[in-house]
Amino acid sequence: MPLSQISEVDKVSDQFEPKIVLFACNWCTYAAMDLAGTSRMKYPPNFRVIRLMCSGRVDPQFILEAFRDGADGVLVAGCHPGDCHYMEGNYKALRRMILLRRILESLGIEKERLRLEWISAGEAVKFVKAAHEMVGQIKALGPLQLSAQVKV
Amino acid sequence: MTEEPRVGVFVCHCGLNIAGTIDVKKVVEYAKTVPNVADAKEYVFMCSAPGQDLIKEDVKKFHLNRVVVASCSPSMHEPTFRACIAETGLNRYVLEMANIREQCSWVYLDKQKATEAAKDLIRMAVAKARLLEPLEELRVSLEPTSLVLGGGVAGLKACLDLAERGYRLHLIEKLPTLGGNAARLGKLAHVDIRGTEVAGSLISAVVSNPNVTVHVNSELIGLEGSVGAFRAKIRTTPRFVDEKCTLCGECFHVCPIEVPDEYEFGLSKRKAIYLPFKEAYPRIPVIDPEICTQCRECVKVCEPGAIVLDQEGQVVEVVAGAITIATGFQPYEPPEGEYGYKRSEKVLTLFQLERLLDKNGPTGGELKLGESTPRSIAFIMCVGSLVTTKNAHTYCSRMCCASSLKNMLTIKERYPDTEIYAIYKDIRTYGRGDEELYEKTTESLVKFIRFETPPDVKPHSDRVDIEVYDATLQENYLFQVDAVVLSVGMSPSADLDKVRAVVKTGCSPEGFLREAHLKLRPVEAPTDGVFLAGSVTSPKNIIESVMAGGASAAKAAALFAKKEVRIDPITAEVTEEICSGCAICIAMCPYGAISRKEKGEKKVAQVDKALCKACGACVAACPSGAMQQAGFKDIQVMAQVAALSDKRGG
Numbered sequence: 001m002p003l004s005q006i007s008e009v010d011k012v013s014d015q016f017e018p019k020i021v022l023f024a025c026n027w028c029t030y031a032a033m034d035l036a037g038t039s040r041m042k043y044p045p046n047f048r049v050i051r052l053m054c055s056g057r058v059d060p061q062f063i064l065e066a067f068r069d070g071a072d073g074v075l076v077a078g079c080h081p082g083d084c085h086y087m088e089g090n091y092k093a094l095r096r097m098i099l100l101r102r103i104l105e106s107l108g109i110e111k112e113r114l115r116l117e118w119i120s121a122g123e124a125v126k127f128v129k130a131a132h133e134m135v136g137q138i139k140a141l142g143p144l145q146l147s148a149q150v151k152v
Numbered sequence: 153m154t155e156e157p158r159v160g161v162f163v164c165h166c167g168l169n170i171a172g173t174i175d176v177k178k179v180v181e182y183a184k185t186v187p188n189v190a191d192a193k194e195y196v197f198m199c200s201a202p203g204q205d206l207i208k209e210d211v212k213k214f215h216l217n218r219v220v221v222a223s224c225s226p227s228m229h230e231p232t233f234r235a236c237i238a239e240t241g242l243n244r245y246v247l248e249m250a251n252i253r254e255q256c257s258w259v260y261l262d263k264q265k266a267t268e269a270a271k272d273l274i275r276m277a278v279a280k281a282r283l284l285e286p287l288e289e290l291r292v293s294l295e296p297t298s299l300v301l302g303g304g305v306a307g308l309k310a311c312l313d314l315a316e317r318g319y320r321l322h323l324i325e326k327l328p329t330l331g332g333n334a335a336r337l338g339k340l341a342h343v344d345i346r347g348t349e350v351a352g353s354l355i356s357a358v359v360s361n362p363n364v365t366v367h368v369n370s371e372l373i374g375l376e377g378s379v380g381a382f383r384a385k386i387r388t389t390p391r392f393v394d395e396k397c398t399l400c401g402e403c404f405h406v407c408p409i410e411v412p413d414e415y416e417f418g419l420s421k422r423k424a425i426y427l428p429f430k431e432a433y434p435r436i437p438v439i440d441p442e443i444c445t446q447c448r449e450c451v452k453v454c455e456p457g458a459i460v461l462d463q464e465g466q467v468v469e470v471v472a473g474a475i476t477i478a479t480g481f482q483p484y485e486p487p488e489g490e491y492g493y494k495r496s497e498k499v500l501t502l503f504q505l506e507r508l509l510d511k512n513g514p515t516g517g518e519l520k521l522g523e524s525t526p527r528s529i530a531f532i533m534c535v536g537s538l539v540t541t542k543n544a545h546t547y548c549s550r551m552c553c554a555s556s557l558k559n560m561l562t563i564k565e566r567y568p569d570t571e572i573y574a575i576y577k578d579i580r581t582y583g584r585g586d587e588e589l590y591e592k593t594t595e596s597l598v599k600f601i602r603f604e605t606p607p608d609v610k611p612h613s614d615r616v617d618i619e620v621y622d623a624t625l626q627e628n629y630l631f632q633v634d635a636v637v638l639s640v641g642m643s644p645s646a647d648l649d650k651v652r653a654v655v656k657t658g659c660s661p662e663g664f665l666r667e668a669h670l671k672l673r674p675v676e677a678p679t680d681g682v683f684l685a686g687s688v689t690s691p692k693n694i695i696e697s698v699m700a701g702g703a704s705a706a707k708a709a710a711l712f713a714k715k716e717v718r719i720d721p722i723t724a725e726v727t728e729e730i731c732s733g734c735a736i737c738i739a740m741c742p743y744g745a746i747s748r749k750e751k752g753e754k755k756v757a758q759v760d761k762a763l764c765k766a767c768g769a770c771v772a773a774c775p776s777g778a779m780q781q782a783g784f785k786d787i788q789v790m791a792q793v794a795a796l797s798d799k800r801g802g
Contacts, residue, residue: 034227036254036259037225037254037255045260049273056767056769057772065793069794070797086767092773
């Protein structure tokens, strides 16, 4: 997307700016985001990054806590299948996310608010694309409305 | 650290890289209001000498005990700022960085929103920093001794290169002789040397080196510890024959038990007491306890009294700083009936052909099947490779093309009237001189037939019928030959699972061992201090195996040269009081770093920090929160998450 267009997108979406917590694997996605930065690529200003050593470290309670603390979306991003720095942490993350999505739905949280991406250290473009997509998707869903019961 | 956290926040302008987008003044004013922040400062280049001095002065002046630097990516300057705070006497690990350049000012266009994002990132970093604890790097001293598993060419080369550098070695070979698969090969391609001689020259160099202890007939049955100090248990099966043996050969004659000789790939028979092959090392016969009936006939004829039937096996324990796995491959074994295999003596494998053509083989180098010399031979290539059959591997074994071509030429040289067909799926002569070998074969009038559908092979008592559709000429051929050679590829060694059960390390979908990095760390296992050499990782020819052996020795020597290993302290750790010993974490760990120990009435998990690579998978899986990762504890990450919104309504 050319720069002029992106700034237009950013300008018109003034009303609702979602907060998206991003759990990034130190070895792949965190490095891809650094690369996006050094390449001066642009994406919407909605991400709050938490660096972990592996997507396999992402405890489902981190994600539930994020939704409770004001996140409108959560992105978990790790190495491609077969490429995990720790051999198989990303598979562990995948299994946990599949189960967690079911719990989220039972809590009234749309499953689209939790996204899992495989982004290697070189795939800055893939990250930027995923970032645009996810922000668009969360904006379409609107702010997360948690019932008072869940919030406590 | 029980004292109240006093966090210092240092926001970098990075010239205009950060300050051009983010309103640094506003961010610093905001940071001052965040709970537990005792001091917040800005500077144009925080990583510069005056910037670092500012941090050092403020740590003293404001009695800071945690530091947050909001600047570039930690991959850029985390080591810089860790060293900086260490100079003030603070622990290196009470630093948290907020990446407001790569992941904020450089990627966000809207200045106001970028400033808000920076505030959030700093608030989250402070929340985590409040809970950071001092950590100490673990240092493990290295025992400069290495274990090498496998006495084939790769293992021998690994052993020799380390021994010549002055390190001590234990070479462990499960068979009663060194040499591996290469020692069973006849004349090699491109050189006038036999495989046995190549292996033999390595063997004599290794066994004459005083740094090497050779354990043949032995297996690694236990392994504990980690890089620097593995504790290994080696079990040696008795040989029942000692050094007094003069190799007179009387015992072989009187032994009544006969079985197919595995060293000749079943082409001849051996006795229960036997010498594996003429050039075996050690050159002492061995009794096969599986088939020996203890009839004592051999004892009666042994003049020097070298046979000791009540000899006992032994288990020795050694400490080694590193391990090299070089347990090699085994030839692909076609299922009975595949291309007529095992249904007729006229169908043999490439490895059997090697033995037949070798001067020390069962026929003394004569190409004889039973009584007759075949006048026409068809080589069927890619057997067990390239998905040619249901049981075949997906991969190409790389060595079988050149090896088949070499043998075709040998036959043409010795028996010029032999008609030879090469029925192939693909010819891959990638190695040095191999393409020339291929050209020479075509000049020697070997007939090449390319197949897409594997040929139909029907052995009869006097001939073998072959039907094949030539995919190039698009014609069907039906012809007869006197013998068929199956150019089989390489399979992972059948004992590899046993090795993996002891040295915990991952394998590829094909069943070979997996490297730490396919391209950048090809002779290292993912576990520190474990190296891989030869065809244990993928099919390799002798040249490549010897190179991998040498490379693994270089890696082990580089490790030993360090004298000690330093371990990043962000490893997993157990709170034993909470741990219920459920062992879920053990299954999660890809490095086998977690085990269980007795603690009073219960069992609890324990982490070998030298094995832990700090992925945190066990922590995420622990149902009780007993397992935690230093620097990424649940409470630390949860605090970071909880600080996503400013709870004071900001």
